[in-house]
Amino acid sequence: MTDPSKSPNGGWTPRIVAFFCNWCTYTAADLAGVSRLKYSSNIRVIRLMCSGRVDPQFILDAFSRGADGVLIGGCHPNDCHYVEGNYKMLRRFQLLKRMLADLGIEEQRLRLEWISAAEGEKVKRVVNEMTTQIKALGPLGMPEKFRDWDQEVIELAHHVEKSGAAACCCGSAAAPKDSKAEVAHV
Amino acid sequence: MSKPKVAFYWCASCGGCEETVVDLAEDILGVVEKVDIVLWPVAMDFKYKDIESMPDRSIVATLLNGAIRTSEQEEMAVLLRRKSQYLIAYGACAHLGGIPALANQFSREQILKFNYEDCPGMVNERKTRPQLHFEENGCSPHLPEFRNVVRTLDQVVDVDFYIPGCPPTPNLTKAAFDALLSGKLPPKGSVLAPDSALCDECDRKKTKPSDIAFLEFKRPHQALFDPEKCFLAQGVVCMGPATRSGCGAVCTSGNMPCTGCFGPTSRVRDQGAKILSSLCANIGPRDEEGINKVLEGIPDPVGTFYRYGLAKSLLRRKVNLPTSGNGH
């Protein structure tokens, strides 16, 4: 068993979840393989029929489960196998990246790229670029954050269970930092 | 045979949920007749000790409203969970985080600093903040800790059922009581409301065109609305399609768009993501500039799409806020 956030060589390395459309970008990634192009191994591709199928829930779910970046690959404008699924994704992406910024997720963590079936080289470039950018940003680490956020709840629950819920509600909390002893209501 | 024991409790909430219980009107008498209310801070005086001394699982059902923001609320939630057979998250705040969970966009420090220092009208030259412990007149009281994160009830304790709404409507409350008293309960974890979205019961549905293409979004204060026509057809963000029905479409009947208080259907994990997906996909323009022009009409997507559901969303909170440390 390995620590998910550690590469086998030790040290953190980003995890990028990619949603590639079947017709263009997934095929481009196949082409990159057939052409034996080399790129960083941080990407995990999930195949969908069309970038229009990419539900923003998938993106948020990937982040919340530990993805440091999410890459969406679709056909170039006007080239969608399903006419215009890629435009639907583009529109979602425009608002989603703004919303994610409001929620503190850096813009580079979510990327939408048009990669045609012939652009194996672009798969390589985009994956390498994104890996470098996210390495510079550091881990997003949502699962660790959730654990950290909930530490306060877990501690209290333990305390309540153990003490049979004694009157003290914050016995484990830190002592006052300063000497101002006045009371203000919460 | 003694009547089943029922408890009501409130945490981080506005009190509106309590109103709903009162809004049962004559029906409340029927309820009161059939149950023993063992805890109801808004109406009757009970002490913490009274609850603590009750045997575990001796309360049949506790309806808890409000989000969980302080250590005291957490403690009460844990206690009531232990004392109750059924713990019911009552109302949007307990269910989804509600309006209080919008505070998950800010750190504890930002909130305390604003409220005790920067807020207009605040006079607090010594910048005093609430303390967890202090000594006064020989006593050493404790105050609850203000947590880093606003939580839904089920992020703190196990929850059996959810009654949605801000506030829940009397009909849903009554139906829940009826189910509880008759023992005809759905599977654990159910939201006690229909599982289709609001449009199902909205009168305006028939006016929605099937070829919508948004060219602009207006906010409710920016226009006068046709009282009959679908809000989305009028370019107003209405959360109806992404929101569970069961309220009887009270807001849209009152000429206000749905803001999503019933939360998503059981098939959706993140209400905001879904309405975003639907609205954006239906935008008219195809070029980035045109798309963004339309999207200017949604200046605050978090506040619009997660007005009640931020705590329950997949990310729960602005992710880069301090995760620990004492802000007091």
Add this chain to the structure above:
Amino acid sequence: MVNFKEDIRIGFYVCHCGHNIAAMVDCPEVAKYVATLPNVVLSRDYKYMCSDPGQELIQMDIREHKLNRVVVASCSPLLHEHTFRSATEAGGLNPFFFHMVNIREHNSWVHTDRKEATEKAKGLSQAAVMRVAKHKSLDVKRVPVNPEALVVGGGIAGITAAMALAKAGKKVYLVEREPSIGGHMAKFDKTFPTLDCAACILTPKMSEVGSHPNITLWSYSEVTKVDGYVGNYTVQVKRKARYIDEDLCTGCQDCITQCVFKEPKFEDLFNEGLGKRKPVYIPFPQATPQIVLIDPEVCLNFKRGIKPGQEPVVSDKCKKTCVEACGEKNAIDFTQKDELEEIKVGTIIVATGFKTFEAERLPQYGYGIYPNVYTALEVERLVNASGPTGGDVILRDGKEPKSIGIIHCVGSRDKKTHVWCSRVCCMYSLKLAHLLKEHTGAEIYNFYIDMRTPGKGYEEFYNQLLDEGNHFIRGRVGEVTDWAVTKEEEGKLVIRVEDTLAGVVRRIPVDMVVLATGLEPQKDAQDVRRLFNMSCGSEGFFLERHPKLAPVNTFNDGVYIAGCCQGPRDIPDTVAQAGAAAAEALALIDTGYVEQEPNTAYILADCCGCKSCIPLCPYTAITYDETTLKAVINEALCKGCGTCVGSCPSGSIVQNLFEDDEIFSEIEGVLAFK
């Protein structure tokens, strides 16, 4: 079929693919890891999963270990998903209880660290194992294939493909944009290396196409719209107005003789602008169909100054001697308009050919500046007995050349223009060298970078040319200039080149320069690609589904490609490829049906009827049911993109094979890593 309440029993197989995967991924280690995952009852690594023993292994295990789910980690699902689904089905399971993990194209072939690649393989496998647990039994729908076929482009590729299909008894529509079929080959004089007369071998084929009862030939027509899917395409063809009733014209060409223009005075494009034609014309003597046409831009009976794209307006100002000449046949119709025809076909072969590189783009070679600089295609017409000069090589200045320089690789093998080798230029340059020498007896200089003569009899032809006393100078020509340095250079074109074999810079004065222009995609290749839902390679030629194993297939099932629209190639290769495309189409037609991937979407009863999904469907498969007040999807129209599913605000649309829960499990799986 497996009951859902039953325990999930997954069999997992990781393929070594010889060394292709095993060299970079520790397959036994992956198998060992997957064995520890929930629901996995069997986990193996095997040398070649796609081999017969590999497939039998799956079938045997399904029976012996009561597997009800199968996961294979090997190559791309686009390659072998079908193979393993079939094996799963042969083992007695619904084929959709299978899921495939791509650890070759997406892993072993693109990564360099064995540990990382192994970890990635584990993550991807775990995702598949978690996903497959949610899979449901699905039925494949069979849709009949319309036996009629469409061939687009009437060059040698289209002609060959159409004939192959017609001979097999299939009805074929052959649509050609130009007034006649024949394509580029019809312009050539001879063909290399055998020096067959192009017309002699092509003309019989053209007339065969023109008269075959199974072929509907629509020349001067263009495909404007394609709808539908494999086996059932609806195609709209614009039949451009010729101002001649095709059924009435006998090809007597009396109208041409009697035209009020006594002499031809308009640019003849078939002859690369070297000759002239009249407003009413037939492109070349052997044109098929033998039907004339009228050019409204120059015909006196039409108004001048009509903007491009606008419909021609009849002026009625001409004496119309042509109509007189036509007499009772009454075939001329100035009121004719473009017509749109709709046809239904099951398969489509796209053979839209190429265009030659525009020599003006390399001004250093002087094309368009010095009249005696020609492109190779112009020379093809010049040496052609039915060409503008009747086969005499007379230069634009009226002289016969005594010395000729042929510059190879114009617009090929050059980062500034096109990087690819156009494959035919070396050989056609040799052919033209031979023909020019034969016609003029001139000294011929070939300037080449490398001589590329792979092909049956090609190297021998090169040797023949060497023996014939042609000069070969290795080096990319720097420029063609009329700036004479010596007396003997005066009045000549001087080719400046570094002779890389001799290591000197040479100046070679010649009378005529021939530019061996390369092949490039048609100008409207991108539009055509969109029309037929194909892809283009980065250079702009249509992209085959697989460079080796599916060279005539495209990513759109039922649409095949042949000839130079897929990339530069010579006539033998084009003909072979056209045959292959026809064979693929025939295989589909004779199978009689296609199996549709059951990845369509359906709407749950919980739909609230918000109608948000309806405008999102590009195929209008979603409608609003006024009785139930909910949306419904017409499965026959749904193509399975899933856009409506991703957009349904209440999560009430489900896509088979790509259900939300399946994707969420996959996300969870790739991020679980342990």
